[in-house]
Amino acid sequence: MGSKSFKVAGKVYTSVADSMPSFIANSNGAEGNTGQSSRVSNVGPHEQSIGFRGGAYNSTSLINQTMHPDLQFSSYEKLQGQNISQPNQVSNSDTSTEDPDDKIQSFDVDPSNPFMASGSNDKQKDKFPEQKTQRRLAQNREAARKSRLRKKAYVQQLENSRLKLTQLEQEVQRARKQGVVISNTGDQSQPNSGNGSLAFVAEYSRWLEEQSKHTSELRAAVTSHKSDSELRSLVENATTHFNDIFRLKKIAAKADVFHIIYGMWTSPAERCFLWIGGFRSSELLKLLVSHLEPLTEQQLASIDHLQQTSLQAEEALSQGMDALQQSLADTLARDAPVVPPGSSGMANYMGQMAMAMGKLGSLENFLRQADHLREKTLQQLHTILTTRQSARALLAINDYFSRLRALSTLWLARPQE
C-alpha cells in the first residue's frame, strides 16, 4: 500500500506506508513516507498520534496508550530511519545483526504493545546477544505485521466511508429535488431532455408548493366546519390547481416525452405504481372509498361503476401501448442485422428509422389520453360526491401522495451497508 491522498469529510489525509513507525513519523499530515526522520524529533508523543484527526483509529489509541515516556525519540528516529526504505518491518532483518554500538534503545517487545519500553537496556543485551535479539526482532516483526493489518483495515474502512459519504450527498441532493432522479451517467445535459425536463422540475416543485397551500386551506376549512358554499369555492380552486399538473405534463412531454411517461419526475415510491406517466385512477378510487364514508348506497354503486369504467379505459390504453411496443420491435428487427451496402440498403434503413420515429411520436398521445382519463375520472367522482366529501377526497389524495413522497425521501436517505 503506497501513499495516497483521500478525502474524508472534506479533510485531506494522506495514507502512509505500511510500517507503523513511518506512520507515526508522518502522522502530522506530511505527504509521503520518505525520509522524514528529521521531523520526528520535533514532535511530541501526542502530536504523533493525531495523524488521523478525528478518526477512530485503533492503532492511534494504541500508540497513545503504549507510548512510553522513556522512549527516546532520537533513538527511535534512528530506528525509524533504517526502516524508511524497507517499509515492512519495525526492525529491519537486514540490520538485525547491527553492531551493539547502535544507540537503539533495546526493549522487550510485547506483540500487542510494540512500542512499550520495559526498561531493558544495553547491558542486558550484551549478556544474551543473539538469542534475545532474535526473539525481540521476531516479536517486533510480528507486532509490525499486526499493525500493518490493522492500519490496512482502517484505511479500507475510511475508503468505504468516503464512498458512502459521496453517495449520501448525492442522494440528499436528489431528495431535495423532490426525489427527481438524475441519471447515474450524470448526463442530464442531453440536448432534448436537458431543457425540457429541467424546466419541468422547477414547475413541478412550484406546483407541489402551491398544492400544499391549497391542501392546508382545505383542511382548515373542513375541520372548522365551514359552510358548504365556502367549501365549494375552495374545492373548486383546489381541483383546478390539481388539474394544472396535467397541463404542465403535456407541455413537458412535447420537449421530452420519455421523462414524463416513464415517471422520471416522480419520486421513487410513486414510480412503483406508475402507469403511463402517472397514477391509475381505478386504484385511486379504491383507496378513496374508505376515506369518504359514510356513503349512500347510490354513491357506493356509482363509485364502483366509475372504478370499473376507468379500469376498462386503462386496459384499452395499456393494450395500445403493448401494440406500440410490439410494432416498434418489429419495425427495428425487420431487416437483416447487417444492412447491405449500397443505396437501397441505406434507403431501407432510413425508412425503417422513419417508421420507428413515427411510432415513438405516438407515445405523446398515449400520455395525453392517460392524463385525460385521470382528469375525467376525478371530475366524474366529484359529481357523485357532496361538497364536503369532495373536500375530504382531495385531502385524502394529497395525503396519500405526500406519504409516497416522504417514503421516497426516507428511502433515498437510508444508510446503506
Added chain:
Amino acid sequence: MDRVKDLASKSAAVIFTKSTCCMCHSIKALFYDLGASPAVYEVDHDADMEWALRRLGRNPAFPAVFVGGKYVGSAKDVISLHVDGTLKQKLIEAKAIWF
C-alpha cells in the same frame, strides 16, 4: 366525405383507422370490451377518405369514431364519453349493444 358518411351509417359503431396508429388499437379494444363490434376501416390507401376525416378537425384525426352514424370524435372524445357514461348510452341507442 360521402363515402365516409356512407360507411358510417352502415353500422352502429364505425371506426376509421390507420395501420400505423396504435391508439386506434386502444379504441378498438375498448369497443370490444364494451361488447360492441365496431366496423373497422383502414384508410391507409384511400387518400380522399383520409383527407375527409382529417377535415373533421380532430388532432390526431385517427381513430375517427362514429356511433349511430354520427361523428363522436377521436380518442380523447371517446374517453370523455366513456367516463361519464354517455358512450354506453349512445351505443345502446344505436343498438350496438343491449346493456
